[in-house]
Amino acid sequence: MKILIIEDEPELLNSICNYLGNDNFICETATNFHLAIEKISLYEYACIILDITLPGGSGLEILHELKKQQKADGVLIISAKNSLDDKLQGLKAGADDYLTKPFHLSELSARVEAIIRRKYFNGNDVITLNEISINISQKTVEINNTPIDLTKKEYELLLYFISNKNKVISKNAIAEHLWGDDMDLADSYDFIYTHIKNLRKKLLQANCTDYLKSIYGMGYKFDIH
Amino acid sequence: MKLFAKYNRINLAATIIVFLLAAIAFYFSLQYVLINQLDDSLETEQAEIEKYVAEHQKLPEVFAIKDQQIVFTATTSNNIVKKHFKSIALVDSIEKNKEFFRQLTFTIQVQNNFYTAQVSKSLEGTDDIIQSVVIITFLTILLILLVSYFINRVVLQKLWKPFYTTLHAVNNFEISKQKQITFQSNNIEEFSSLNKTLEKVINKAQQDFTSLKHFTENASHELQTPLAIIRTKLDLLIQNENLSQQQTEAIQSANNALQRLANLNKSLLLLTKIENNQYEQKININLKAIIQTKLIQLNELIQNKNIQVGVNLEEVNINMNNDLVEILLNNLLINAIKYNTQGGKIIINLTSTQLQIANTAQTSLDTTKVFTRFYKVEQSTQSNGLGLSIAKQICDTAGYPLSYSFNNNFHYFTVTF
Incomplete structure (x- = not known):
């Protein structure tokens, strides 16, 4: 699947491509408004990651252009302005989601996957990864066709891990994904530990392979290699 | 205390003091003049008596006249009194009540007999005049006080109206609300100069406030992208499988610090946005x-x-x-x-x-x-x-x-x- 990243900051562009550009995605990039318009006219993308402030024009105009050309590409806006107006305008103009800088790459990845799922499977899909299958619309998880009972947080965690499989996710990223940024870091680490411990226990009880690896001092990895 | 109350108080005190002093001076000078006049008429009386004695070689007959008494008392040449005036309380011969009199005492010689003559005239008329003077003075003071109080009230209040309008406008002004302040124009130099100064100060403050706000907002926005770069680089860095424990600890510390910085920046942006009324929809x-x-x-x-x-x-x-x-x-x-x-x-x-x-x-x-x-x-x-x-x-x-x-x-x- 091809994704297009429209971002004028080369270092950020670089990071995003590096993280997302694995076996699942092929990343293309555009660093200014005109390049972006050119690319969206020529190709179709599973998802477009779009920075609102661009040299040469606004990201919102790109959204309008997509609408005009009747393209169905999924769009995730990344903006430095955490402003409600931008968010509302962006979503109104056809964007699927909105992420404020500074974001974690794992969060970006999870959002992009969610957009693609919604776009291509109408949200009615089932993610299957070896013996694990997750029904997104019903929010249920089965291991080897046996349903397991997860709490809301455990379910969110599992989905987050699967969207970032084989990647180390920092505790900060997990905390922000689960609780936003309201919590003290010290507190949230305890909670993460508890939730992950419970999730792993439930997965193992259902005879699931132990994919969840703790990476000392940094975070966790859902390792399917 | 209001300015005009304070002004009124000083003004009233000064007016009362001046009027009282004037009344006292008036009272004494009037009394002096009236008594002088009375003394003159007593001397005229003395002259008439002396003329009568010189013509007739006997004392004139004494009639009871209202407000006037003449008494002759025989005396000897040894007891001759010097001519003098004095104020004294006597019983009026007609009205039979005690009154103040001005009395002239002198010695008169009829042939070889000496008499002390005492001519007295009532001070009642003089007192009446003085009493009316005092009453008129007090009434005048009262009237002036009343009039000046109302004039001050009405006039000063009218004069100070532009000042209170300005004060009200400044009081209702909030710098965070981007509303231009307008002062009513007026033709009093002090007030229009006050308004001009205030307008200048407020405009300056408003400009500073706006530029500070923009600065905060822009600075926070500009920080977001570098923060995003650092965060994504750290996210990439931890993917490396060959990191030492020391390195992972350093990355984790950097991650935590970055989180705090990002939260701080987000809070500052939020504050600015609330101040800018960017959350209007209710x-x-x-x-x-x-x-x-x-x-x-x-x-x-x-x-x-x-x-x-x-x-x-x-x-x-x-x-x-x-x-x-x-x-x-x-x-x-x-x-x-x-x-x-x-x-x-x-x-x-x-x-x-x-x-x-x-x-x-x-x-x-x-x-x-x-x-x-x-x-x-x-x-x-x-x-x-x-x-x-x-x-x-x-x-x-x-x-x-x-x-x-x-x-x-x-x-x-x-x-x-």
Whole structure:
């Protein structure tokens, strides 16, 4: 699947491509408004990651252009302005989601996957990864066709891990994904530990392979290699 | 004290003193003149008596005349009294009551006999005049006081009207609301100069305020991209499988610091945006429902500290921006959890007039600083000291005062509707 990243900051562009550009995605990039318009006219993308402030024009105009050309590409806006107006305008103009800088790459990845799922499977899909299958619309998880009972947080965690499989996710990223940024870091680490411990226990009880690896001092990895 | 009351007071005091002094001077000079005149007429009387004696060689007959007495007393040449005037109380021969008289005493010789003559004239007329003078003086003072009081009241109030208009305009002015202040023009030099100066000062302050606000907003926005680069680079860095323990610890520290920086920046942006009234859209919000949802969301944190939550919620609807209500409740509730003691209590009371969130605590916060930006009880905490400032700003913008008090080992945060 091809994704297009429209971002004028080369270092950020670089990071995003590096993280997302694995076996699942092929990343293309555009660093200014005109390049972006050119690319969206020529190709179709599973998802477009779009920075609102661009040299040469606004990201919102790109959204309008997509609408005009009747393209169905999924769009995730990344903006430095955490402003409600931008968010509302962006979503109104056809964007699927909105992420404020500074974001974690794992969060970006999870959002992009969610957009693609919604776009291509109408949200009615089932993610299957070896013996694990997750029904997104019903929010249920089965291991080897046996349903397991997860709490809301455990379910969110599992989905987050699967969207970032084989990647180390920092505790900060997990905390922000689960609780936003309201919590003290010290507190949230305890909670993460508890939730992950419970999730792993439930997965193992259902005879699931132990994919969840703790990476000392940094975070966790859902390792399917 | 109002300026014109003070002016009036000084003015009245001066007027009264001047009038009293004038009245006293008038009283004495009038008395002097009138008594002189009386003395003159007594001397005329003496001259007439002496003329009569010289012509007839006998004393004139004495008639009782109103307000006048003449008495002759025989005396010897040894007891001759010098001619002199004096004021004396005598019994009036006709009216039979005691009155003040002016008396001239002199010695008169009829052939070889000496007589002391005492000619007295009543001071009653003089007293009457003086009495009327005093009465007229006091009435005049009273009248002048009354008139000047009303003139001052009416005239000064009219004269000072532009001043009060200006004062009212300045009082109602809020720098955070981007409204131009306008002063009524007037033709009094002092006031128009005051207005001009104020206009200049306020415009300058407004400009400074705006540029400071823009600076904060721009600075915060500009920081977001570098923060994003650092965060994504750290995210990439941890993917490396060959990191040493030392390196991972360094990355984790950097990640934590970055998180704090990002949170701080986000809070500052939020404050600026609330100040800029970027959360204008208001909807009708069921506070009870929102609080219940929030408590469910925060349940983990509450459980973690074994906190008992007591709620007493009435059905209350308020008209406010939805996002701001969420942030406000979040900040207040998270504070109540974060700064609670292990096994402490949170009590939430919601009535139609107020929302009160109380939590167990050891010591009172500094009531003068509690809503100040970057105020922290312990410098070491991870909090950025902006949570309560944001809550306060939200309440101020919505027009619902937020207050803090400490009582019986409880912090109370109260929003009054």
